[in-house]
Amino acid sequence: MSYIDIVPxxxxxxxxxxxxxxxxxQTFRIQTRIRNRQFDLSSVYDPVRDQYxxxxxxxxxxxxxxxxxxxxxxxxxxxxxxxxxxxxxxxAQLNGKGxxxxxxxxxxxxxxxxxxxxxxxxxxxxxxxxxxxxxFGLIHCxxxxxxxxxxxxxxxxxxxxxxxxxxxxxxxxxxxxxxNL
Amino acid sequence: xxxxxxxxxxxxxxxxxxxSLYNWFKTExxxxxxxxxxxxxxxxxxxxxxxxxLVDIKMPGMDGMELQRHIKKIDSGIVVIVITAYAxxxxxxxxMKEGAYDYLSKPVDPDKLSILIRNAVxxxxxxxxxxxxxxxxxxxxxxxxxxxxxxxxxxxxxxIDTVAKTDATVMIRGExxxxxxxxxxxxxSKSNRRYFPIISINCGAFPxxxxxxxxxxxxxxxxxxxxxxxxxxxxxxxxxxxxFDEIGNITMKMQMDLLRVIExxxxxxxxxxxxxxxxxxxxxxxxxxxxxxxxxxxxxxDLYYRLNVFSIQLPPLRERPADIPLIARYFxxxxxRSMNKKVTDISPESMKVLVQYDxxxxxxxxxxxxxxALVVVGKKNxxxxxDLNLLFLPKTEPLGRNSLEEVEKAHIKRIxxxxxxxxxxxxxxxxxxxxxxxxxxKKYDLQR
Numbered sequence: 036m037s038y039i040d041i042v043p044x045x046x047x048x049x050x051x052x053x054x055x056x057x058x059x060x061q062t063f064r065i066q067t068r069i070r071n072r073q074f075d076l077s078s079v080y081d082p083v084r085d086q087y088x089x090x091x092x093x094x095x096x097x098x099x100x101x102x103x104x105x106x107x108x109x110x111x112x113x114x115x116x117x118x119x120x121x122x123x124x125x126x127a128q129l130n131g132k133g134x135x136x137x138x139x140x141x142x143x144x145x146x147x148x149x150x151x152x153x154x155x156x157x158x159x160x161x162x163x164x165x166x167x168x169x170x171f172g173l174i175h176c177x178x179x180x181x182x183x184x185x186x187x188x189x190x191x192x193x194x195x196x197x198x199x200x201x202x203x204x205x206x207x208x209x210x211x212x213x214x215n216l
Numbered sequence: 217x218x219x220x221x222x223x224x225x226x227x228x229x230x231x232x233x234x235x236s237l238y239n240w241f242k243t244e245x246x247x248x249x250x251x252x253x254x255x256x257x258x259x260x261x262x263x264x265x266x267x268x269x270l271v272d273i274k275m276p277g278m279d280g281m282e283l284q285r286h287i288k289k290i291d292s293g294i295v296v297i298v299i300t301a302y303a304x305x306x307x308x309x310x311x312m313k314e315g316a317y318d319y320l321s322k323p324v325d326p327d328k329l330s331i332l333i334r335n336a337v338x339x340x341x342x343x344x345x346x347x348x349x350x351x352x353x354x355x356x357x358x359x360x361x362x363x364x365x366x367x368x369x370x371x372x373x374x375x376i377d378t379v380a381k382t383d384a385t386v387m388i389r390g391e392x393x394x395x396x397x398x399x400x401x402x403x404x405s406k407s408n409r410r411y412f413p414i415i416s417i418n419c420g421a422f423p424x425x426x427x428x429x430x431x432x433x434x435x436x437x438x439x440x441x442x443x444x445x446x447x448x449x450x451x452x453x454x455x456x457x458x459x460f461d462e463i464g465n466i467t468m469k470m471q472m473d474l475l476r477v478i479e480x481x482x483x484x485x486x487x488x489x490x491x492x493x494x495x496x497x498x499x500x501x502x503x504x505x506x507x508x509x510x511x512x513x514x515x516x517x518d519l520y521y522r523l524n525v526f527s528i529q530l531p532p533l534r535e536r537p538a539d540i541p542l543i544a545r546y547f548x549x550x551x552x553r554s555m556n557k558k559v560t561d562i563s564p565e566s567m568k569v570l571v572q573y574d575x576x577x578x579x580x581x582x583x584x585x586x587x588x589a590l591v592v593v594g595k596k597n598x599x600x601x602x603d604l605n606l607l608f609l610p611k612t613e614p615l616g617r618n619s620l621e622e623v624e625k626a627h628i629k630r631i632x633x634x635x636x637x638x639x640x641x642x643x644x645x646x647x648x649x650x651x652x653x654x655x656x657x658k659k660y661d662l663q664r
Contacts (some may be wrong), residue, residue: 084323090236117236119299121323129242174245185244187327 037105039067039167042096044074044111047138051156052110058160058197059167065105065211072099081116089115089126089135097133106170108163109135124186125162127169134166140189158192164199171210173203222337223247223265227257227283228272228299233322237270240326244333254278254286261290267340268333270320273300273307281314288315293343295336299324362398363546364539368531372399379526380406385478387463387523388501390530393580396501397461399528403499404457412456415449419470420462427470428486431477435487450483453496463523464504464515475519498523533575533582540571543579547586548599557590561598573606625660628653637664 041056052069060067079091096109115123115137125136141158144150161182168183176183181200186192199207224246226237234250241248251257253275261269269287273280284296298311298319308319317336320329362373379386380403388396397416404414422430433448450458466474477483478498482491500523509515533540544562552559562570566589575581589603596603618626628646635641643653656662 090232116323118230118232119236119322119324120240120329121325123326126239127243129239169243174243185330187325187330 036066036103038103039063039065040070040100040104040107041067042070042072042107042109044072044092044096044109044135045076045113047110047112051138051159054156055110055160055163059108059163062164062197062199063167063207063211070101076113084116085114086116086122087111087113089117089123089137093126093128093133093135096135097128097131100132104132106167107133108167109133110159110163111135111137112139113137114139124192125166127166129169129174130172131170134163134170136162136166141192146189154193157197158189161192161195161197162186164197168199168203168207171207173199173206176200176203178203221247222267222340223249224268224270224333225249225251225257225260225266226270227251227254227275227280228270229253229275230272233272233299240329241333244330246333254280254283257283258286258290261287261294265291266294268295268297268336270297270299271316273298273311281311284311284314284316293340293347295340297332297336361546362395362402363543364536365542366536366539368536369539372528372530375526375528376402376406379403379528381408382526383497385498385500385523385525387525387527388499388530389527390501390503391532391578392503393578394530394532395579396503396530397459399530400457400459400461400499400501404459404497407457407497409456409497413453414457414459415453416459416461417449418461420465427466428473431474432483433485435485448483448485450477450494450496451485451492454494455496457497457499460498460500462502462504463500464502464506464509468514468516471516471519475516475522478519478522533578537571540575540582541567543582544570544586547583548590551587551590555590557593559590559593559597559599563598563600566599566601566604569601569604569606624656625662628656628660629662632657632662 039059041052041059043052056067056069059065074092074095076087076092079088079095080086081088092109092111092113092115096107100107115126115135117123117126122140123137124140125134127134136159138155138159139145141155141162142150143154164182165186173183175185178184178200179194180196180198181203182195182197183199183203184191184195186195198204224241226234226241226248227250228234228237229252234252238248238250249260251260254277257269257271260266271280271283271287275283278286280298280300284298287294287296292315295317296311296315298308298316299322300307300319301322311319317339318332320332362369362376364370376399386400386403388399390396400416401414404410417427417430419427429446429448431448431450433446433451460474473483477494481494481496483494484491506515506520506524510517510520533543541562544567548559548562551557570582570585577584585604585606586599588605589599592605593599593603628642631642631645635645639650639653643650646653648656
């Protein structure tokens with residue numbers, strides 16, 4: 036059997052992970068499982084920026100997968116960056132195996148407003164599905180409510196839904212069914 | 217323009233920057249590529265078209281500023297965005313002065329990059345649209361009308377009206393310069409295909425291999441020099457009209473290929489294995505004796521009959537002298553307007569010369585004559601005989617209805633022009649002595 040592995044990197048609330056696991060299963064109709072792993076965070080930490088290199092972390096994530104792992108989604112509280120960008124909500128390999136998402140800038144608190152756990156849960160789900168969508172070959176979508184719409188700030192995440200538009204959904208199903216799951 | 221149609225080239229010596237921007241643009245759906253330095257970037261820019269180039273300012277070898285200058289030479293419409301880790305107002309100002317669209321300082325805010333690229337794509341699209349519209353306006357303003365009131369031309373206009381709305385293949389015959397392309401355009405603009413393009417191809421202007429690629433298009437690498445995929449004219453004419461000028465000049469192999477395309481409306485671009493379906497109307501033109509070529513087996517009979525469904529024969533200008541004043545005035549108005557000249561008339565003497573001339577180059581020659589006259593007319597408000605330059609053309613016959621003096625003056629002037637005002641040589645040709653020639657020059661007030 037093939038799985039989408041959900042891997043916490045650092046401390047992530049169990050309830051948040053469980054909700055993510057269930058919702059991802061419902062979206063992709065692929066079995067999901069939560070797997071705990073160790074990561075060398077010091078090697079991806081940039082003290083000048085006080086952030087973690089997303090690409091380095093993604094490499095660690097995909098370097099240790101099981102034969103049943105179809106896709107792997109890392110979830111972290113760390114603030115991610117790649118050298119050219121000030122920050123990232125997440126990163127994924129287009130048509131690849133690995134995806135990574137950070138909750139750091141999904142918290143309301145980060146923007147100086149009261150925390151909203153429900154909103155955080157939904158934002159994490161949208162970004163998790165979005166990054167996994169890239170691993171199924173999906174590029175950013177122009178449909179306003181599609182989960183594959185590009186979001187470069189948090190309000191844009193709130194504007195889209197947790198669902199794929201018809202075309203993106205068909206593409207995911209095409210890729211998924213091609214894998215003979 | 218969808219994202220897939222937009223090409224973005226990232227030029228940076230830092231792998232992580234190239235790689236991350238490449239991945240980011242790919243997930244955005246853009247056609248992206250990277251180059252490690254200036255030389256590699258220039259190579260890629262020459263290999264295929266790019267819309268936006270992100271250039272790092274500080275690079276070993278050719279720096280970003282120098283690369284930007286080269287890019288602008290290749291295609292001034294390419295949007296250059298400068299990336300710099302050394303963001304200072306000076307470098308930004310310098311880059312913008314050199315024509316950069318904007319600049320980014322590392323690290324970049326993803327939302328800022330996203331908005332910047334979106335705006336740059338719009339800018340590129342607007343520039344391209346503007347260029348296309350300018351070309352269209354230029355084409356429309358340069359497009360001539362079929363002018364004339366002679367019975368011959370009225371009959372041609374009737375024939376155009378009759379056949380335009382059908383999809384019949386039309387063969388236009390006539391001497392060079394009689395307006396065959398104009399008739400093809402009239403057929404297209406009066407047809408139901410008028411909202412689609414009319415694509416002209418001068419079959420006589422291409423060697424065989426090139427004509428094939430021009431018509432059918434080619435894939436990248438189909439032959440030496442095919443650096444990237446190119447759409448052929450047949451595909452460009454889809455929905456519209458294709459006009460084959462000088463159809464009598466194509467090789468037997470090309471005749472066979474063309475016959476197949478006209479019959480099946482299908483073809484395969486060079487180096488491709490995909491069949492392209494097209495829908496176009498065919499108009500062809502020639503000034504060669506196709507019947508003779510068919511009889512001598514130089515032109516395929518089946519292609520001849522396929523093309524010659526409806527034939528329009530254009531008369532030479534000398535056979536419809538009544539139209540010459542109308543056409544001359546039409547060109548006078550047209551070129552006076554485009555040259556911003558206040559020339560409003562052609563003198564009666566000049567018109568007489570124009571009507572009597574035999575116009576071997578037909579309407580094209582008349583057009584050029586009027587255009588040239590408007591250049592040399594100076595501040596006068598009408599064209600005089602001296603502005604026409606017709607008498608000095610070697611193909612001009614002596615003017616039959618002019619006085620002996622007029623003919624003599626014209627002949628002496630022509631010989632002087634031919635010998636570059638060498639008096640001895642001119643006198644020798646004219647079989648008169650040099651003193652007599654000097655006297656004639658003085659009498660007729662001839663000047664260099």
